[in-house]
Amino acid sequence: MIAKTPSPPYYAVIFTSLKFPESEGYHEMAERMAELAATQPGYLGYESARDEIGITVSYWENLDSIRNWKQNLEHLEAQRKGKENWYVQYKARICKVERDYGFELALATEKSRISK
Amino acid sequence: MIAKTPSPPYYAVIFTSLKFPESEGYHEMAERMAELAATQPGYLGYESARDEIGITVSYWENLDSIRNWKQNLEHLEAQRKGKENWYVQYKARICKVERDYGFELALATEKSRISK
Known part of the structure; x- marks a missing residue:
């Protein structure tokens, strides 16, 4: 899903990666890291x-x-495993989000269906 | 591919989108926009x-x-079509990349194979 973030400024880490096609354990680790990140102080979304x-x-x-x-x-342990087992290459970029804007399709039809 | 960007600071636009499963013409438009962006002044990567x-x-x-x-x-025309035809929701975030770091698997084995 698209993260519901507050008004800027806030920060983003863009993590772009290329991994081996065969990467046993990767999916579980990625899910666990998403869960764990969400419990950290200052976390806003993913x-x-x-x-x-x-x-x-x-x-x-x-x-x-x-x-x-x-x-x-x-x-840290996941980062170590990533370098040893899964990643061919990655890049992490730490950014300050200065501005944002968005679009959301009007859900009037959907809502009126529900209310009937 | 992972973009080869210069040393920070530079800027990033994170565009996150949710689109309809059926979205005729979307793929061609996305490819054309990637090509066109690459010809713009100040473009660093994608x-x-x-x-x-x-x-x-x-x-x-x-x-x-x-x-x-x-x-x-x-x-602008692509943005208009996107809102009319393809996107359920999107968010664009304009960011200043303040720091980056990366990892790349040593390619020594690969290189020695090629040179033989």
Whole structure:
């Protein structure tokens, strides 16, 4: 899903990765990390998609919350495994979100159906 | 592929979208926009992945290059079509990339194979 983030400014970590096609244990680890990230102080949201490459964006209140998450012990272990077993290449970019805008299709029809 | 961007600071537009499963013409338009973006002043790179949601990140030298791209006539037409035909929801976030780091598997074995 698209993350419901507050008004800017806030922070984003864009994690883009290329992994081996065979990567046993990767999916479980990725799910666990998404769950664990959501319990961290300053966490605002998470978006992820993968086809040829994977892009995961996590959103955070500030740089401290990003640093804390990077140093989380279980996350450090996942980072180690990632480099040893799964990733061919990755890049992490730490960004300040300065502005955002969006679009959402009017759900009037859907709502009126429900209310009947 | 993972974009080869210069040293920070630079800018990123994170475009996260949810579209209708049936979306005729979408793929061609997305490809054309990726090509066209690459010809714009200040363009630095592009990353895209889609499964349940789509995440496209484009990288730019500065905010002016992002503004110019947003106002490109062919891009404006694509934005209009996107809202009319393809997208259920989207969010665009304009970010300043402050720091990055990466990992790349050593390709020594591969290289030695090629040189033989």
